Amino acid sequence: MDKKLNCVIIDDEKHAVELLVDYINTMPNLQLVKYFTNPLQALMEISANDQIDIVFMDMDMPGMSGIDLSIAIRDKTKYLVVTTGHSKYAYEAFGVQANEYLLKPISMSKFALMIKRLLNSELAVKNTVAADDFFFIKTDQVQKYTKINIRDIIMIEGLNNYVKIHTVNETHVAYLTMKELETKLQDNPNFVRVQRSFIVSMNYITKVEGYTIILSNKMEVPLGTTYKKQFLVFLGEKTMKSKRNVPD
Incomplete structure (x- = not known):
């Protein structure tokens, strides 16, 4: 796969953002476009013109929940990956058509396996007649x-x-x-x-x-x-x- 997938991180916890930034930079098929620690700012600034492939979305954030934000921007990204410390959001994640669900703390191995699944699905779509x-x-x-x-x-x-x-x-x-x-x-x-x-x-x-x-x-x-x-x-x-x- 030649084209890198454009990534956006939305998480109010700075250390969680930094971890995902490191993981994304490690993966040769990914590139970070931008990140947000304020969900309202993400709502106002993300547009379809950004050509986003993956959004990494936290659930518990002040001002606007990850579920509400996911509903608002779901059509602006190809893949939605929920990142949260709580398993209780699994049903809601299904409702907003999340492609993956990562429970914090997120290890590099879990992150890499998840990206591999997305890349495989990306390849399958390209091979569709x-x-x-x-x-x-x-x-x-x-x-x-x-x-x-x-x-x-x-x-x-x-x-x-x-x-x-x-x-x-x-x-x-x-x-x-x-x-x-x-x-x-x-x-x-x-x-x-x-x-x-x-x-x-x-x-x-x-x-x-x-x-x-x-x-x-x-x-x-x-x-x-x-x-x-x-x-x-x-x-x-x-x-x-x-x-x-x-x-x-």
């Missing part, structure tokens, strides 16, 4: 088509002989079946069918409360009995867990 990134659907007008970027799909909703494709910007209606779209997306690990009438993207799940899935567009999808086992396996694979004996 570009042709699978989008598809076109026919509109209700003759000879007119609409492009659907797969990465923008939040949810697909079945409506008898039609489907609604909910994306980050708008909703499209297409004369397609749920089975046809499920087949189209079957090689994409981010999509899972959770009910006879719903396929959702894991990228846009913000919460799972009991058997209700809450998405980033505020829609709530009930988990169907038939697909419950499949979804729980999917959820388990994406959930960060402590190796300690902690009650469920």
Whole structure:
């Protein structure tokens, strides 16, 4: 991998910042862009133009919590790594789509292994066939088509002989079946069918409360009995867990 990943550290503890700076400088694939000890300053100064690849986010900070800040800037970084001294934030970290969860004190070996996982996922994304990134659907007008970027799909909703494709910007209606779209997306690990009438993207799940899935567009999808086992396996694979004996 030739390009270095741009890193930002947000932590109110100076010694924690210094440790991560040392670790980042040690890794040949990383480069530090900036760091913040004030979360409000980070909120105001971080923008999409910074081209950030990894944000290392502390949870307990004065003025603004790491969870709230993560929600505000999640779309401005490719990877989010939670760094905290408390295991209690694991569920919240899942809710803000954190890629990794590092418990303090963070050793160099744990840090290096985590970076290796991110680099492997980065390589996997680059090896994805570009042709699978989008598809076109026919509109209700003759000879007119609409492009659907797969990465923008939040949810697909079945409506008898039609489907609604909910994306980050708008909703499209297409004369397609749920089975046809499920087949189209079957090689994409981010999509899972959770009910006879719903396929959702894991990228846009913000919460799972009991058997209700809450998405980033505020829609709530009930988990169907038939697909419950499949979804729980999917959820388990994406959930960060402590190796300690902690009650469920």
